[in-house]
Amino acid sequence: MILPGKVRIFSLFIFSHYAVKFCFGGDVITASEHIQDPGSIISSGGLYRLGFFSPNGSTNRYVGIWHNKIPVFNVFWVANREKPVPDSSGVMTISDNGNVVIMNGKKEVLWSSNVSTSGANAKAQLLDTGNLILQKQSSNDTEPVWESFNTMSDTFMAKMKLSTNTKTKEKQVLTSWKSPSDPSIGSFSISLEPLDIPEVFLWNGTTLYWRSGPWNGKVFIGIPEMESVYLDGFTLVDDKEGYVYLTYNFAEVSYLSFFFVRSNGELLQPFWDEKYKHWRIDWSTRDSACDVYGKCGPFGFCDAKKSPICSCLRGFEPKKVEEWSTGNWSSGCIQSSLLQCDRIKNGSTKAGKIDGFVKLENVKVPNYAIWSSTLEDKCREQCLSNCSCAAYAYDAGVGCMYWTGHLIDIRKFSYAGTTLYVRVAHTELEGKRDLRAIIATAVVVATVVFSIGIFFAWKKSKERGGKDGGHVLEASSENMLGGSLSKVNLQELVLYKLDDLAAATSNFSDANKLGEGGFGAVYRGRLLNGKEIAVKRLSRASGQGLQEFINEMVVISKVQHRNLVRLLGCCAEQEEKLLVYEFMPNKGLDAFLFDPLKREQLDWRRRFNIIDGICRGLLYLHRDSRLRIIHRDLKTSNILLDEELNPRISDFGTARIFGGNEDQADTLRVVGTYGYMAPEYAMEGRFSEKSDVFSFGVVLLEIVSGRQNNTFNEEDQSLSLLGLAWKYWEENNVVALVDPKISVGRLEVDIMRCIKVGLLCTQELANDRPTISTVISMINNEIVGLPRPNKPAFTERQTTTDTGSSRQSQKKYSVNRLTVTALEGR
Structure with missing residues (x-):
């Protein structure tokens, strides 16, 4: 999962996030060698430190483990997560019964390793793996009886075991902090789910939030970044006695990296960049909205590079059209045509042609895959012979996978992923293909005819405007976009009615005004379907607006990107010219x-x-x-x-x-x-x-x-x-x-x-x-040794600030203290 060439963001936490007090010591804790706040111990190789700390913004004291020689990214393990020491009186020691304990100044035990052991010769040692182990000295050997790696906090480190007991259902899980200043157990957790094919799940409470996709022996096939780097050393082990666990190790011992679940539910992988001496983020589950589990609902398909990101699989249609129109895709999709088994079940005298499959390449396969020992060339046949089979896929490391019931959490990848075959009625592959061609042809012909008609209507309108002194932008109930706007290609935009936008913005009331600039004002609105919008209203007093209005529609209607605001539609009616945008709640x-x-x-x-x-x-x-x-x-x-x-x-x-x-x-x-x-x-x-x-x-x-x-x-x-x-x-x-x-x-x-x-x-x-x-x-630090900059322009204070201007033939400009587009936000 390591991608050294793809740094997404810089480190999210740094040493200043933890008010850690140091006190040097050895690497062990015994009944006679305890840690008194602010003391600490250091592993023998100097890599890790265990001691008392206070998270940023908190005065409570906790015992944790963190990196010793490099800046702190996060505290890997916290002992007393639920019971902090309220002051600096804390002590970590070995109790009379041989447990590692944390006590406050009143000698009350706030936390214990809580294992049954004898107190004689017990000691806790911090290893160079970051693991704290409690050992009991027997006559001939030292026996480990407890270790911190088996009581995980929010960090999955090399050599740890993320495990599940399939018999007892007992799990070792990662649990997020409640907040960056509160290490107590938060809402998010990560577990290994054996299922039919093992996967890693990230939960928000009891709700599935993200998943890794099935394990194929080398990688999780729902994480495309793992495809080229499976030699990180990930191993999934089934001990045949009930325990299944995931672990990993790096071939290069000096490589420092781990997996960490933040309090907001983001799972990420930082690594220490030795060359530039700071932490970088190599991978994160927050790559796009499609990473959220089931974003598009049952039989929905998520593609982060499209807008909207959700669509129905071929052969399916939205279950609740009114919800989809507002951007709520959770209801998902339903099948458009009956499958062969359904037709037979409904008593059709002719079952018709057999079903077929739609091929989806480079995708994250749905949840709850069922494994089959069937060979690849028989996988399709097996699915067709089972009326419950909704889709199938084949991976060399897994074998044949098929799905019954709802298909959920399918998303498109730019690369890697798996090829999924979704079962559809034969009409989706044959008859409707011809129908789509007919419809496409009809649409093209209709568009050409409509465009010719609009052109002549525009020409006539322009001539009338020239004679009568009227405006080129003359709207009517039959042609909301008259005049110049009729020449603009607006196939993907919604044409809103002025009355609807007036109602949505309370008749463009000042209470709904978000900002104002040279173009005019921007208002917050809510349509009848509940969707919030931002309406940009061209000022009638502005002589600069018509060209910019047309220009903005042309430009934004043809570009879509996650870092560009989305234009939803427009309106040109009764001398009003308005643009309708998606609403941005945090303004500018x-x-x-x-x-x-x-x-x-x-x-x-x-x-x-x-x-x-x-x-x-x-x-x-x-x-x-x-x-x-x-x-x-x-x-x-x-x-x-x-x-x-x-x-x-x-x-x-x-x-x-x-x-x-x-x-x-x-x-x-x-x-x-x-x-x-x-x-x-x-x-x-x-x-x-x-x-x-x-x-x-x-x-x-x-x-x-x-x-x-x-x-x-x-x-x-x-x-x-x-x-x-x-x-x-x-x-x-x-x-x-x-x-x-x-x-x-x-x-x-x-x-x-x-x-x-x-x-x-x-x-x-x-x-x-x-x-x-x-x-x-x-x-992003991909270029080493930046050139020395020359002196910037405008280093002296300018006498003018916000302005728009018209340049004359002598290349001078005039000041009218106005910007064409200076808005304060949507």
Whole structure:
């Protein structure tokens, strides 16, 4: 599961998360050699330490085990999780009955290893594996009677055994902390489920939250990252006496890595990067929404690269259409046509043709696979002969697998995975194939005819507008999108009625207003089906809005990415022009970043996740989408945050689509926001990918510093934020730029690297700036030895802030203190 070349995020915990007090000692605890808070013992090789600690934000004292020689990522094991010592009076020792115990200042036992043993010659020793073992000295040997590896906390370490007794149902499980400041047992747990084919399950209480997919002897086939790295040493053992357990070990002893379940239910794998001396995250269950168990319900199919992510398997249809329309897919799908067995059961005189199978490649197979000894070439035949069989698959390590009942938790992978064959009625493979072709042809013909009709209607409308002085955008009940909008390809957008949007927003009341900018206001709304939306309403007083309105519809309707806000539809009626977006509950990044209270929620992990997400969205716009798009107004207020504070780039009113051979373009109409605009764009109207990179660099420095470039306030009133960053860079004091709300500590190298990337992005000459793909490699440490940045543009304070402008032929610009798209959030 180790992917050294694929670093997803930087370490989530660092040494500062634990207020640990040190006291050096040996590696054993005896009745006479106890640990008194703040004492500790260290394993013989110096790798691990056991002692008292307080989690960040707590004054309670616990006994735990953590890395000794490198920064602390997390405390691997906690003894007294449910009964902390309230003060520093705690003692860990060997009791009279030979158990390891933790007592408070009143000599009350708060925790015990609780095994039956004799107290004579008992000792507890911390090994270089991180395991604490309790040993009883017999006449000829030392016998281990208890070990911490058998009472897991939230961490699965090398040589541990995640086990289940199939006879007694007793399990060794990982259990999350209740919160980062409370080690008591939380909501999430991880267990090995033998089933017919063993899998690892992650539970939220008693509800299944994530699963690994079946074990095939080398890997869990529901984790594609394991495909190329099965030599990590994972082993699943059945001792034939009831115990089945999973364990692993690394061939390279010095390699430090483990699996850790966070209090929010995320299972991740950090590893120590010896070269750069910090922790990195190699793998996590939070790759996409499709990782949540059963996201799309029974017979649903999840593909994180599509929007919406859920669809029904071929031959199936939504069970509750009204729920699917609101993004609730839990009800799943039902079969569209009766299978052969069902037709016979219903008394059909003709059973008809036999069923067939739809082939799904690179997928995570459904839950509850049933193993069969049938050979691969007989797997299909076996499934067809069993009326209960809904699907089958074959894996060389497992053999033939088939499923009965509901198929749940199927998702698409980009690579690896398994080929699944889903049983469908023959009509889904034959008759309906021809029907689909007929329908497709009919749709094409109808579209062509409709387009021709709309074109002539538009032409006539335009002529009428020229004669009567009317607006080109003249809507009627028969054609909501009249005039210029009829030329726009809006096949994937919903056309909303003005009355419905007015009702959803309480007639565009100020109470529902989320923000306002040069384009107009944005309102929060709720449709009749309960779906929350954000409605952007073009200001009638704005002379700039029509072009941007059409532009935004064209651009966003053709691009879909997890880091771009999703446009749901539009409305053009009674001189109103409105865009309907998905609602982002956390509004814009600026609402968090520049708020003294909310910014405390943005620790470095979240900030880096936002930085990386903005990069991914820009990379999609610049290189990966079917259109090549330059945003032209990237700023913190145009970065919206979803429920989990993931970033989404919004506001494409000023965006430009580039042709295949275009690298840059000129404009006589400069629109955007000063403070974020690249110098070549603000002064000369030239824009390119590198002008977006400049804007990103400003946003990056704002995220790190917590200061806004346009409202910057420092003692040196002549310096902008870029100027201050450069001043600190020249003085070799860049850490002074960092937001005090960020706990720097061991993260300093990563944070300083991001500041340097910000300076590289804001260099005055466009050719000196990196591309966004290079930026991603830079911030993720995939490029060693970054170049020295040149002095950024606009290091002196500008006399204007937010503005849009029109560039004249002399390449000067006028100030009207307005942005076309400056919204505060949705």
